[in-house]
Amino acid sequence: MKSPxxxxxxxxxxxxxLKLALRRKSDTLTPLFFFVIVVSLIPLGxxxxxxxxxxxxPGILWVSALLASxxxxxxxxxxxxxxxxxxxxxxxxxxxxMLVVGKVLAHWLLSGLPLTVIxxxxxxxxxxxxxxxxxxxxxxxxxxxxxxxxxxxGAGLTLGIRGGGVLVAVLVLPLYVPVLIFGxxxxxxxxxxxxxxxxxxxxxxxxxxxGFFAPWAATAALRVALEY
Amino acid sequence: MINWFxxxxxxxxxxxxxxxxxxxxxxxxxxxxxxxxxxxxVAPTDAQQGEGYRIIFLHVPVSxxxxxxxxxxxxxxxxxxxxxxxxxxxxxxALAPTGAIFTFxxxxxxxxxxxxxxxxWWVWDARLTSELILLFLYIGFMALQSAxxxxxxxxxxxxxxxxxxVVNIPIIYFSVQxxxxxxxxxxxxxTKAPSMATIMLVGMLLMVFAAWLYSMxxxxxxxxxxxxxxxxxxxxxYQLKEVKR
Numbered sequence: 001m002k003s004p005x006x007x008x009x010x011x012x013x014x015x016x017x018l019k020l021a022l023r024r025k026s027d028t029l030t031p032l033f034f035f036v037i038v039v040s041l042i043p044l045g046x047x048x049x050x051x052x053x054x055x056x057x058p059g060i061l062w063v064s065a066l067l068a069s070x071x072x073x074x075x076x077x078x079x080x081x082x083x084x085x086x087x088x089x090x091x092x093x094x095x096x097x098m099l100v101v102g103k104v105l106a107h108w109l110l111s112g113l114p115l116t117v118i119x120x121x122x123x124x125x126x127x128x129x130x131x132x133x134x135x136x137x138x139x140x141x142x143x144x145x146x147x148x149x150x151x152x153x154g155a156g157l158t159l160g161i162r163g164g165g166v167l168v169a170v171l172v173l174p175l176y177v178p179v180l181i182f183g184x185x186x187x188x189x190x191x192x193x194x195x196x197x198x199x200x201x202x203x204x205x206x207x208x209x210x211g212f213f214a215p216w217a218a219t220a221a222l223r224v225a226l227e228y
Numbered sequence: 229m230i231n232w233f234x235x236x237x238x239x240x241x242x243x244x245x246x247x248x249x250x251x252x253x254x255x256x257x258x259x260x261x262x263x264x265x266x267x268x269x270v271a272p273t274d275a276q277q278g279e280g281y282r283i284i285f286l287h288v289p290v291s292x293x294x295x296x297x298x299x300x301x302x303x304x305x306x307x308x309x310x311x312x313x314x315x316x317x318x319x320x321x322a323l324a325p326t327g328a329i330f331t332f333x334x335x336x337x338x339x340x341x342x343x344x345x346x347x348x349w350w351v352w353d354a355r356l357t358s359e360l361i362l363l364f365l366y367i368g369f370m371a372l373q374s375a376x377x378x379x380x381x382x383x384x385x386x387x388x389x390x391x392x393x394v395v396n397i398p399i400i401y402f403s404v405q406x407x408x409x410x411x412x413x414x415x416x417x418x419t420k421a422p423s424m425a426t427i428m429l430v431g432m433l434l435m436v437f438a439a440w441l442y443s444m445x446x447x448x449x450x451x452x453x454x455x456x457x458x459x460x461x462x463x464x465x466y467q468l469k470e471v472k473r
Contacts, residue, residue: 157372167371167375224388
């Protein structure tokens with residue numbers, strides 16, 4: 001087997017983060033259980049009317065996915081910051097933004113991807129028809145990487161600040177709004193017979209934009225955090 | 229040759245701001261009085277919206293300022309980030325509360341206007357939602373800066389956040405064109421003749437300039453406070469007569 005040292009640095013970062021997460025499984029699983037619990041709470045609060053549930057399902061699933069993804073943001077840089085790995089990364093010859101992309105990718109594989117996989121199962125509880133289920137999964141698959149990318153900026157900005165957990169919500173949630181609108185909108189559009197391609201295209205455009213700009217901003221935020 | 233950077237140091241800027249504030253404040257007051265006089269007593273009743281439209285004289289200026297102040301804040305934040313100049317970052321922090329107030333007023337006056345015209349305080353359309361997000365961005369900026377004790381880190385972290393949030397401004401501005409919304413389109417634009425009576429336009433512009441001058445005055449007053457707080461180690465500060473006393 002090839003040693004990790006000969007691989008691309010981004011691959012090494014992803015590999016390392018995944019390995020660390022597998023060693024500490026509960027860190028990864030807790031946000032997922034949070035997602036499942038929040039989604040299951042809504043019918044208990046709103047009432048189990050089938051028609052209502054079917055209508056609010058896309059919004060509920062998307063908002064819960066947003067919150068779950070946000071709650072796992074502290075995992076992104078905090079431990080690496082605490083044990084000095086992040087400083088070593090900043091000093092390494094590989095551009096820091098490249099390593100940030102690796103960390104964001106690992107974060108998505110550990111939070112966004114499982115959410116995307118569970119969401120259709122949970123959507124069955126809401127009696128969503130098959131086409132909506134499919135679009136929901138596709139929209140989450142395109143949208144959750146955007147959440148991880150934008151979240152990285154917030155996580156970088158609040159690194160090592162007191163009350164960082166709540167602060168990151170205040171910073172990041174407003175920036176999540178476009179993803180929420182077009183993500184949940186795509187499911188509603190297919191349910192009303194309009195077709196979801198417009199929403200999904202905008203979501204994909206958001207992914208491209210965030211993929212280009214967010215690592216850059218997150219790197220700037222990390223450099224600020226490391227400087228002081 | 230003119231020294232462009234003369235006033236970029238807190239030491240020279242502090243007295244300059246002090247001299248400007250009374251003038252700006254006086255002009256803002258006069259323009260606001262004139263604007264309100266035109267708005268309430270001179271401008272005729274609107275054919276469609278009746279007397280209720282008169283809130284335009286407050287709503288439009290504060291809405292413009294809410295966006296413009298964010299742009300100014302992001303501009304100063306960017307300058308502060310690029311040139312590492314303290315005063316620019318202080319300007320950005322000084323602008324934020326005024327911008328937040330204007331954003332809140334824009335939403336509030338909009339609700340007061342929406343109730344008689346649309347029959348509802350609030351609709352979830354693109355312009356209202358994006359303006360609400362703008363308020364959240366201002367709040368996030370202030371929350372982030374106040375959570376960081378080290379002022380230079382607060383400046384830089386705030387600058388990154390302000391620049392990220394700038395994407396929202398074109399979304400607010402163009403929302404009435406991009407989406408089919410309840411909010412009416414722009415009545416005033418640079419490229420075509422305004423779709424409102426001249427006297428209404430005069431009243432509105434008077435209020436707009438009043439809002440501009442008020443923002444400048446209050447921001448300069450706030451930046452002076454920030455300078456006093458941050459530069460308390462500096463010698464020149466103790467030579468000031470208001471500090472000596």
